[in-house]
Amino acid sequence: MVTKEELEARASVAFERAGVHLESGQIDWNHAEKFDSLREALHWAMTAEPPPGKDPYVLTASGRVLDPDMLEQIWASVQGP
Helix, strand or coil: CCCHHHHHCCEEEEEEECCCCHHHCCCCHHHCEEECCHHHHHHHHHHCCCCCCEEEEEEECCCCEECHHHHHHHHHHHHCC
């Protein structure tokens, strides 16, 4: 799903209303929490208490947006057995 390089690159986390449409550019990355690595961003996104009615979205250094379903899959894969 993500490469080792992506996990070590910078990433941002934004909480947006549940069901936001990624293709319409509705996520405000200006107020996102910034992290030195995608691994740190994943940890924070998956363990932080989201505001009511909002879900975490992650913007990778390559410009890819990871939605909540993708985050859960990636988080599970980096946790190990």
